[in-house]
Amino acid sequence: MFDGIQRRVVSLWFPRLASDRVLRRCPVEAPFVLTLKQQNANRIYCLNLAASQQGLHPGMSYADARAFCPDLQSSVAHPEQDQRFLQLLCRWATRYCPWVGLEGEDGLVMDITGSAHLFGGEDVMLADMRSRLMRAGLSVQIGLADTRGAAWALAHYGEGIAQSGQTLAALSGLPVAALRIDEQMSTTLQRLGLRQIGELVQTARAPLNRRFGPALLRRLDQALGDQPEEVSPHIPPPHYAVRMTLPEPIGLLSDVMAGTERLLHQLCSKLKSQEMGARYLCLSLRRVDQGHQQVKLRLARPLRDAPRILPLFERGLSEIDAGFGIDMLRLEATQAERLPVQQISHVSDGGKDKLDDLISRLGTRIGLENILRFLPADSHIPERSFIMAPTAYSEPATGWSNLQPRPISLFPPEPIVGTDVQPPKRFRWRRMYLTTGRATGPERIAPEWWLEDENWRSGLRDYWRVETTQGRRLWLFYTPQNPGWFVQGEFA
Template sequence: MRRNPQLATVPLGVVEEQHNSQVLTSLSAAAAQAGLRVGQPVRDAHAMCEKLVTRARSQPAEAAFLTALQRWAGKFSPWVAPEGDDALVIDLTGCAHLFGGEESLLQVVQQDCEDLGLSVRMGLADTRGAAWALARFAGQSAGSHRTGDAIDQEARATRSRASKRRHWTKGGAAPVVTPGPAAGAHPISAPGQTYCALSPLPVAALRLDAEMTSQLSRLGIRRVGDLLGQPRAVLARRFGRGLVMRMDQAMGSAPEPVSPARAPAHFAVRMTLPDPIGLESDLLAGLDRLLPRLCESLEKKGRGARRVLFQAYRTDHDIQSVEVGLARAAREPAQIKPLIALKLGSIDAGFGIDMLRLEAVQTEPIHARTPVGHLEAGAAVSTRLASNTSMDDLIGRIGARVGLEAITRLKPASSHIPEKASTVHAAAWSTPFDGPWPDPPNPRPLLIWQPEPVQAPDSPKVPDVFRWRGQRLRAVRAIGPERIAPEWWLDDPNWRSGVRDYWSTETEDGQRLWLFYAHGHLMSSGWFCQGTYA
């Protein structure tokens, strides 16, 4: 919302397609106040709130943002783990006193989230399940599963209890009501008071699915306190062991430890220089010291670099950097250094460089290799040549100059249409085609492009004279025709002209063109040029 401050004041909802329907997956505070709910169809939401603004959900962006929040939450405790797709769980054992107590710690979290432009719901308890319940259901009362008029209906067997509950209106003592958290207060369960904190909450606070919650509500069990007082054997027999397990996790009978996510592997080395440098030879000397250290760390983790970033920090606080890509993962200095050396000339040293840094931005696992003896040396050399690593090294060298994305390779495709007979793949991220290339019935031109109109008589006979690209050409030889029909099961706009007759035509000035005559189906007929031979 900081990028667009206007969204902070209008109802905002995030939309995702589920079961061929657009539904709301998350809402802002203004949208929730308008009566919208998560899981509601978008068309119904717009009917209820005409000012609703929607945005498409991006799960990768949400995961990256939650990862960033997880790193930030590490300031409160080293035991931080994601809880679903929209929450974090933190084990604060032995950490709250560093912030002045539990209430002060939650106030710090609240203030930090406000500074980040985020709204946060928190809960603190002895167990992970109880904290989850307080964060989402603190202060909420258990509702009925019935819809329509809110009419209290009780069976005859419960009327005696109802009279006892209502006797305080005739002069008896009023029942004790546990108040919800005050405005601005944080839901904190005192140590050892988990039962009292969870009893007034709805049964959904035990992390139960909607179907089980509905079944319990129909039986009159709507609060956690009502459920905890039921015989466990009966609950397990009727609702399964999952319900009992959730109860045990919330009360602390079943362990549910916080397992923090492993920090991502980071491969970077740097070197601080006593005096500024500026010569390319000095940069190469520094690279010779950094590369072995980087490759050693990659080897310890069994990985190889695919993209390497070399940074030079100048004395004026400017950073000059070059980045290279490799056609295959590598961790040998001899394979990485030539690629970086090709781009060192683009670094402007300015008034001098006082620090060098080398980082493997993108890595991939490299499988261990089995060493061979003298008797198998010949077979090892043959295997190394057959693996075509020299081609990968060549692709890496050329990619360092023109970019790896500019180097492509073709692979055959299952189609008789000329322009669909092959697919284009990035050479650095694909393997060569293993097998014989399928031979077409007639030779194909070296270059194929989109059909270009040719000015010639509208006749299937090859024209003696025609105009193409502003040239007046005369045909001296033509081989054909090769008839190609469109893919009738597809509606391709480029083939709406119907059946084509292809001719390999040689002109008087030595050009060899690939012409075809379109017989016309949904479009007019005529002559076109689609390629040229070498």
């Protein structure tokens, strides 16, 4: 009780949420299941009513299901899309009350205290919920009680309304599994002869506590209202988007840039309040003839600095066809990343910021994924000692661990004439006759025996840095097990 009003909680359970979501777009009358790979087998994740009537159930092997039901239709499950759909339902449910939260992966919980009279009473409210959800193609079971636990139990096992103050009477005939306990505990209670909640209430609490611990009694007290259980409303993630509707259409590039600048300042203020930075930006422009155009911007680093972002839009906006004019602009950060506040030093320069802006400008032309940087890799094999990663999605390495210098240019080994263990004094490479002026080495590198590599089947390599009298500085190696000389790189 609070402020003289009895608390009332509604539980909505969608037993076929995933399949209903898919069938809303592509309805079928035949048995239908969604499958998901679990325990190295393709198993049923969710199914429609027709499939349930054929004896199929969640967790069943899909191969066995096809044997039971030859005309079974199926699709691959996407649990992440189901969760997004459930969040949309959570937002829809706020039309009945402001206090709506998620209940597991397939349900909602609503605190409708003080809201039912706005719809003509609890019965009318629940009937309206059921009617709207059924018209949307969703199967639902609804429970209403004084507590969250009792409402959940009624939705899953009784589907009804527990009158105010009659919680125990409404739950007495329900199975003990309705207390939201695990399956093993429920099975053990049934073996002890405690099959219904009413029988559990009449049992001494001390033996139950010793046998099952405090979890069982806590769930029982929460369902009966002896222990409080709050309904936490679902807080949707922040949406970073701003919009401007113009009283008169515009078409000049300068006007569009001015509108974009105003939107950028609003968006960056919102991002700054959440300590976030925009990574992908999408500017949508609506023309007076209802045509839509978009300018997308991908940034090399998360940003919330409007003066730095605005010039990056200029190239895309210059290609926009304004037609008879643009009357609406909408700017959205389609992807945002954490960007905490950092201490600014008086000795720091803007070199890194300028490099990031340059990468962003180049990325709008050739794509951020095509701008690469070298990063060190954990291998002593020359061709495996580095990797190439997109510059926009990686940080530069602080240092390379190689103790010996490496050539600026590395290529597949090219054979030259020579069998002696010392670098040849004169050799021919790429149609050039070169003379060895100075040689430094050898540096012996052994193959990584745990990896299969055709290029290193010749065994050990002795590497030499050779400076020729013609000015070429080459990286040569000698293979002792199969005598031969090769050129693999060239120094600057």
